[in-house]
Amino acid sequence: MLHQAVILVGGRGTRLGPLTDDTPKPLLPVSERPFLGYLVDELARQGFDDILLLAGYRGDRMDSFCAEMRRPGLRLRCVTEPEPAGTGGALRLAADLLETQFLLLNGDTLFDINLNDLASPPLPADGSVLARMALRRVPDTARYGAIILENGRVTAIHEKGRTGEGPINGGIYLLDRRAVGRLPPSPCSIETGLFPLLAAAGAVEGRVYDRFFLDIGVPDDFALAQSVIPASRRRRAAFFDRDGVLNEDIGFAHRPDQIAWMPGAREAVKRLNDAGFLVFVVTNQGGVARGLYSEEHVRTLHRWMQEELRTVGAHVDAFYHCPHHPDHGEPPYRTDCRCRKPEPGMLLQAMAEWPVEPQGSFLVGDRETDVQAAQRAGIEGTLYRGGDLDALVAGILARSGAGLGARSGTGAEVEAVR
Ligand SMILES: [Mg+2]
Incomplete structure (x- = not known):
C-alpha cells in the first residue's frame, strides 16, 4: 500500500502580503500552530507516514518544522530547491526520492477527503493513467479554474475566470512517478504545465468529493481558517x-x-x-x-x-x-x-x-x-x-x-x- 505523500510547500504566498514576508505560506499559524501541521496529522492518521516536503522560499523554516514534528512512526523529510523552478521543477528535483506511486498535495489547501479512497485502486501498471485528481464541486469556478470531467476522466483544465457551477482542482492527487518524465522544461507548474498535457492525452482520472475545502492563500479565507480548521478537526x-x-x-x-x-x-x-x-x-x-x-x-x-x-x-x-x-x-x-x-x-x-x-x-x-x-x-x-x-x-x-x-x-x- 501507498505510504508516501509529497507536499508542495515552496510557494511564497504573495497574496497574503506582509504575513509571508518571513514565513512560507504553509507555516502560517492557524489557531496557534502551523497550517502544515494539520496536513501532516491528517496524512499520518490515514497511514501516509512517509512525507516529503518540497520547499523553496525560506526552506530553513521547513527544516525546523520537520524537526519539531518528528515522532515515532513518522518519516518527515524536506528537499529545498536551490532556485525557484516552479512546482514542476521542485518535483523533478526530488525524482530520485519518489515511490512508484504517491500522493501529491498542495501545502496551502485543506481538503478533508478519505485519502485512501483516492489511492485505491492503484493507477494501472501499464502507465495509461498517470494521475488521479481529487475534485471539489463549487458554486462558481471563476476563482479557481474549471475542470471538465467526462466519465471519470479529466478532459480539460481551464484557467481561472470561467464562471459557473462545476468541479475544481482540489489540490490532492495520486500520481505515477512516470508523470515526472512528462514535465515541461523548468521552471514549470504542475497545475498549469503538466496536468493539461496529461489530460489532453487522456491520462488523468478525476473523482469528486463533496467535503470541507479551504484555500488559505487569500486573506479572507486565511482569516476564516482560524476558527473553521480547528473546529473541523473535531470528529465523531x-x-x-x-x-x-x-x-x-x-x-x-x-x-x-x-x-x-x-x-x-x-x-x-x-x-x-x-x-x-x-x-x-x-x-x-x-x-x-x-x-x-x-x-x-x-x-x-x-x-x-x-x-x-x-x-x-x-x-x-x-x-x-x-x-x-x-x-x-x-x-x-x-x-x-x-x-x-x-x-x-x-x-x-x-x-x-x-x-x-x-x-x-x-x-x-x-x-x-x-x-x-x-x-x-x-x-x-x-x-x-x-x-x-x-x-x-x-x-x-x-x-x-x-x-x-x-x-x-x-x-x-x-x-x-x-
Ligand atoms: Mg467480540
Missing part, C-alpha cells in the same frame, strides 16, 4: 470491538491466517472514513495475560489488518487492546484493570488522545460487555449479531443524520442501546 468517532465484529471470533486469534473478515466489515470502516468519522478498534486480548501470545503479536496483527483495510480505501485511526485479565496469568498482566471491557478505559483513552466529539459517536460490539463499556464512556452502544456490518453502520448513520446514502435491505439484526 466509531468504536469497533474486534473479534466477532470486524473478524470472525474463533477464540484468541493472533495471526493473519486466523482472520476472516465479517461480511461488510471493511466496507463499514470505509463508509465511516468517507463520512469523516474517526474509527477506533477497542479489543480485550486476555490471551496475552493467559500467555497464549504476546502484545507484539497483537500489534503485528493490527498492522496487517490496517494494510488489508487500506487496499479497499479504508483505515483505522488507532487500535487499542487490553492485555489484562483479573484471574489468569501473572502480574503485570494479571490485574483488575480499568481497560478490560465492560470498563470504559480504552474508549476514554481514545477520547483523550484524539479530538473526539462524543455527540453522535458510537460503538458496535457483539457482547453486552461491549455495550456496557460504551454506556460508561457516555456514547451509544449497538449490539451486532452477525449479518452485513456495513448495512448496520449505514443504519446508524442514517438515524444520526450523517448517512451518505444509506442502503436498504440489510440482512443484519440491529439492536440499538442508548
